[in-house]
Amino acid sequence: MKIKYTFLLVFSVALFTQCAKQSTPQGGPRDEDPPKLLEANPKDQSINIKPEEIVLVFDEYIKLDNPNKNIIITPRVKKDEVVTTALKNTVTIELNQELEDNTTYVFNFQKSVQDLSEGNPAENLKIVFSTGSSIDSLELSGQVNFYFPDKQSDFKNVLVGLYPENDTTDLFTAAPYYISQVDSTGQFKISNIKNGNYRAYAWNDANNSLKAEFKSEAHDFLKDTITIEENIEGAIFNLSQADLTPIRLLRSSFTNGSYDLILNKNAVDIKLENESLGKSIFYTKEDKRIRLFSDKSIPDSLAFKVKLIDSVGYQIDTLIYVKFPVNERKPEELTVTANSGKNFTGTMEAILSFNKPITKIHTDSLYIPLDSVRSIKIGPEMYYFEDSSMRNVLRLKVSIPDSTQSDVVTLTVADSTFQDIQLQYNLKELKANYRKIRPETLADLLAGRINNAEPPFVVQLLDNKDELKAEKKLIDTNNFRFERIEAGTYKIRVIEDRNGNGRWDPGNFFENKQAERIFYFKNPENSSTDIIIRGGWTNDGIIIEPSKPTGISQKKPVDNPSEDGG
The missing domain is CATH 2.60.40.1220 (Immunoglobulin-like)
Structure with a gap:
């Protein structure tokens, strides 16, 4: 009996203990202490x-x-x-x-x-x-920025790395010798560095490979080797993306009425030379493709000089031979699109884009209805082709009478208005709306000056969606002005256009060429980049201070004994 009682007691205790382990305590304070x-x-x-x-x-x-x-x-x-x-x-x-x-x-x-x-x-x-008899204690610290920041710059994947001067690897081929994760504000510190010469890089390591992808990940680098023999502060990196793949012509052939050049990437500069170009032969550019069109078949080969330059400066300079045989296939349909939805004051500016060069325009079916009786016929004096060698972008400037009652005017393109080089007509009607705004709702002037930098500049006015609204190219002045601007919230972006080509050029690591510097207007009181503009306002006191360029801005001073020897 005693043995049986003892067994039941032990069994009850074990069962209770097992049940207690399986349950979760209810209530109580949450553990907020980190592991020690x-x-x-x-x-x-x-x-x-x-x-x-x-x-x-x-x-x-x-x-x-x-x-x-x-x-x-x-x-x-x-x-x-x-x-x-x-x-x-x-x-x-x-x-x-x-x-x-x-x-x-x-x-x-x-x-x-x-x-x-x-x-x-x-x-x-x-x-x-x-592993030796002393602890290395040198440091490199600084700041990483983005040339094209998002609304909230995300630094969670940004790394800064050092490679010894004699290392055969770099940020694109292997992990660095010394590495640091950037904090949420873009600051970094690499500590315990051994005295020596190094090359320094920063990149957005989105795929967690500890090295940069030269096609897709933003990066930057110091052009010169740095000698670390004392603590260095103020290293600045400005990240931007650049596809460093050299541009290549993959193939060329006649395809359904056009002679196509297929590229591995887009060209930013295209120069084609042939005596018939712009007369009977025209071209268009699409994603990684240039298409040549002729208004007649040409069985014999034509020589074309082709010079293509990509965004990082690589180029193709070659001679190709082009044929335009009789096309037995049905040509593709002509399509037309418009920049519908734009606002204007007195003159409506429209842009029509086509998939093929245009050879004829029937102006009788290109018009703007004003009311049930009146309309504006679009004549040749109201439009022009953006590039006469392409003829696939048509710009229209039409003055709209002040007497027009409606705020919205509709550019109407009837079917068969346009004929392309392959004798195809647009088969569908197009209607594009443009909104007329009252002049009194516009800001009169937004103007200012760029300090502590040398022109040429490209000054861009961006809306609150970071879309380009206006642009000024400054050749030999630091002063800029934008007139008659719609009310809204804007930011001003400045490109330091070193080569004067009117656009931003990314860097090219393999040619030791850094990206052109970009900086923004920042309110000196709160560092905000937003500029609020209201109707009738004039603001001609904008002062833009450039951001720090990539490089070492300062070194940490070495402690020196006082003059009295104390």
């Missing part, structure tokens, strides 16, 4: 050691958040051989490689170690040790 490091092997600031693994012990159970990305190890190690695990309250990093002699290593855990219950990250968790 109790023990590290090796200890922080250790010297003369070459550990095979790093072991960290915390005061509570922990978990790891993406350790391959979030644990930054400098100098560079073979990260694909590193194995990081978390078990209960212990993190173990198996290195699986020989460390370099006389080298200071930094394991920066950032927010990768978190408590198991709430995900609170351990704070300021970093282990530094040296």
Whole structure:
């Protein structure tokens, strides 16, 4: 009986204990305390050691958040051989490689170690040790910016890296020797650097590869090697994107009425030379394709000089031979689109775009109805082709009478208004609306000056959607002015147009050419880039100070003894 009672007692206690383990306590304060490091092997600031693994012990159970990305190890190690695990309250990093002699290593855990219950990250968790007799202590710090920032600049994937001067790798080929994650404001610091010469880069590592993609990831670099023999502050990087693939002509052939040049990327400058160009032969440009059209078949080869330049300065300069045989296939349909929805004051400006060069315009079916009786016939004096060698973009300028009652006018394009070089007509009617606004609702003037920089400039007025509303090219002056502007919120962007080509040029790392500097007007009181414009206003006091260019703006001063020797 006693044995039976003892068994029941033990069974009851075990059952109660098991049930208690399975339940979750209700209520109570939320755990907001981060894990605290109790023990590290090796200890922080250790010297003369070459550990095979790093072991960290915390005061509570922990978990790891993406350790391959979030644990930054400098100098560079073979990260694909590193194995990081978390078990209960212990993190173990198996290195699986020989460390370099006389080298200071930094394991920066950032927010990768978190408590198991709430995900609170351990704070300021970093282990530094040296395989030699001293700890390297030099630092490089500074700021990373974006030339084309989003509404909220996101720095979570931005890295800054150092490569030794004699290293055969760079930001596009391998992870850097020293690396730092940029904080949420764009600031960075690389610490425990060994005295030496380095090349410095920054990039937006969107794919977490620890190196940059030269086609798709924004990046920047210091043009010159930097010597780090004291702490350096004020390193500036300005990130922008550039496809560094050299432009190439992939193939060329006659296809359904046009001779097509197929490219691997778009050209920003196109120069074609042939005596018939602009007379009987015209061209259009599409995405990675240039199309040549002839108004008649040409069985013999025609020589065309072709010079194409891409956005980073690479070019094609070649001679091609073009034929226009009789086309047996039905030509593609002629299409027309308009920049509908634009506002105007006295003169309506419309843009019509076509997929093929236009050879004839029937003006009788191109008009603007004003009311049930009146309309404006669009005559040849009201339009022109943007490029006579292309004839696929038609610009119209039409004065609208003040007596027009409606605020909205409709450009009407009847079917068969336009004929293209292949004798095809537009088959569909097009109606494009444009809104007339009252002059008194416009701001009279927005003007100012660019300080501490030299022209030429391209000054751009952007709306609150970052769409370009107006642009001024300044050749030999720092003063700009925009007149008759719609009320709204704007920002002013300035391109420091070093080569005077009227557009922004990205950098080319392989030619050691940095991107042209871009900067914005910032309100000196609150650093906002927004400028609010109201009807009837005049603001001619805008002062734009340029942002810091890529480079080292200052060095941290070395402590010197006082003059009295104290």
